[in-house]
Amino acid sequence: MSSQNNVSNCTSTALPLSSEKTSLLNQPRAVWAVGFACVIAFMGLGLVDPILPAIGKQLNASYSQVSLLFTSYNAVMAIAMLFTGFISSRLGIKGTLLTGIVIIAIFSALGGMSSGIWELIGLRGGWGLGNALFVATALTAIVSLSKSGVAQAIILYEAAIGLGISIGPLLGGELGAIHWSGPFFGVAALMVIAFLSLFIMMPKAPKKSPEAAAHKTNILDPFRAMKHRALVVYGLTACLYNFGFFTLMAYAPFVLGLEEHGLGYVFLGWGLLLAITSVFMAPKLQKKFGTNKSMMIMLILFGLDLLAMGIWTSTQWLVIAAVVFAGALLGNNNTLITTAVMNAAPVERSTASAAYSFLRFIGGAIAPFVAGKLGETFNSHVPFVVGGAFVMMSVIFLALNQKHLKHIDLAASH
Template sequence: MISSSKTPPAAGGAALAVMFSVVFINLVGFGLVVPLLPFFAQSLKAEAWQITLMFSAYSLGQFFAEPFWGRLSDRIGRKPVLLVTLVANALGYLMLAFAPNIWLAIAVRLFTGLGAGNISTVQGYVADVTPPEKRAGRMGLIGAAFGLGFIVGPGLGGLLTQPQLGHIGYQLPIFVAAALAALAAVGVVVFLRESRAKADPAAPRPAFLSGLKFARDNEVVSRVLVVTLIYMAGFSAMESVFGLWAEDRYAWGAREVGLSFMIVGIVSTLNQGFFAGKLARRFGESRVLAVGMLLFGASLVLQVISPVSWFPATSLELGALSIPIVQGWVIPIVMAFGACGMSLAMPNISAMISRASPPDRQGAMLGLNMASSSVARIFGPMIAGALFSGLGHDWPFLIGALLTIPAAVMAINAGRVIRRQKAAAEAVV
């Protein structure tokens, strides 16, 4: 069995700062590449279904990788796993830049997904160096690093991309992403102290499916994994069809869609960085998670019922001043409302899983949670596409909103189990 390191790095403070920086640098690279992938694929003469396959391949790799890296980090420590995955990221980006055709690019994206499954390891490190009552807040700070990376990355990618140069014009951002991943790996080597001791080599290794059995039998983890599956499926479904939906309803283009998602990133970052932890300490992780699910569901309904036009004209005349009106301007406000709910999900889910798991299984359970998220990101867009084309453009949003109700109920029930177990433990003492 693995024991905790004797001295948590600087009581978690300095270690958290290093981890925040590493996550931010790595996610800037990720956010830098993802928005230009469709255009990069088009430069390889890819068809639309092959472009979407690049995204699915990455999520498929993460699905298998997250539990593996999480379990491995429980055994050998967090630092070596973070180092290996960051190096794999850098190599994956380089291979992508030189991929001669779309099929090799898809294979590279699968490899990069396998190497990028380190989110559970990051969360495990934070759990190692953080007292249980502070985990939701610190998980929120790591979530804020993710959000900042997604805000900075796409903007930087847009500045670096040179489409007039053809295929080579899309390689420069990918080279920068590789350099950022390498820089994050250097940061791990130089600044990060290990938070766990290595396992006894003679200790029996748990079977691969043992983590699934533990998660199924754990009343808290099993419920929380389903919450992750539901809310991430709803978000990925909305994300995948939002551009088509907005184009159909408001005649929006890429600029308006991109600005809307940028607002989502800003609100999520601020909420996770400043409010998620405080709300969890005051009201409890499960209650805050349940409210977050319902807020997200309500935002999906509000998007559907929002009027097509609030004004009969495209500009507001105030004397000599003419103010242009963007039709559908209320949608980014509604999405910001939903982002408040979504940003309450990840830190509280991670905190509840780490609280309900023994130290030597935290990485594995957090890895299963990210695998559940990957499953949602694989199938959510596929189902949304079928609903969008078969039943109507609003149905992906409505079905996603409906599913947040059982997700909220499961979150509340998981909280009741945690409180019951805590009361039982205190009674024994």
């Protein structure tokens, strides 16, 4: 479908980030229940980051082997994303969220009990399956249940992610200082809390009409959604910039030369900036420059940030500052691109999210292992330079495909 056709299908629901009249805080109880669970779930991602060097030392694993903890996680998540709509349309939103939480809890606890790097890599894949069910469904739940519209709901979702990611490293650093397995058990415990809060606070879904009950998402729907060029453009853009994102996440801990507590504080700063900018700065950027131009500005700055890390890798304070600053850039970009994806194609939002997430997590699966191998084969400067180059490629790709994205900024301007 052409971008012109997309305009007529999307402008009725596409809203600028800053145009909502209903307060962001005026939400149903169910939205807050899912948001709270999102905070706890995303604490799990940040919990692990400060212990990557410790895992390598204590399990006698190389950088590239440890980076496979991200690769298996993201690879399974990318594939599983294609089936989340199929599953949630049968289990329901609440059932799918709870199932995802249970899977995360089980595999994170088993990961804490593992005795070898390859066993841990496999268990992280199981964790990715649970995360796929939870993440894709949580976004759909918040957007569909929110009273303040799509754009504000996405801001709330991104804020929950940022808050969870920022708190996670701090807790992970504390638990990791005791033993590398501590954060894995910490995630399992947090998932129990998330399960109980969601089970108690989120109401049962109302009974559907016979027509709605008969509608089930087809397993092929995400593939069919990819016929819409705008959705594919955003997915491949995210795939490319995720090379830089996961290079930073998976490789930066190895060059910072900090122990678990120090790494926890660095990624705390990163996460706080991510949360703050996703809520307060992204709407202003969209209003001033438009969605696509704002994304390109953020991605250019992120590419330069990674290049600086690649040039001055041995300058600790600069790398720390670059990691923290990257949080601001990624917070803005995540909110902007997620909002754009929700309005990119005339398909159900859960289907659009599944197709987009499949494409973006492919980059997240490949990048960590490539970064580890480049560091081992050449030196610690190369992974960041290559990651920055992929981010710059995402800017070029986005710029070359603007004709397919005109309806996004057109809709946001109304």
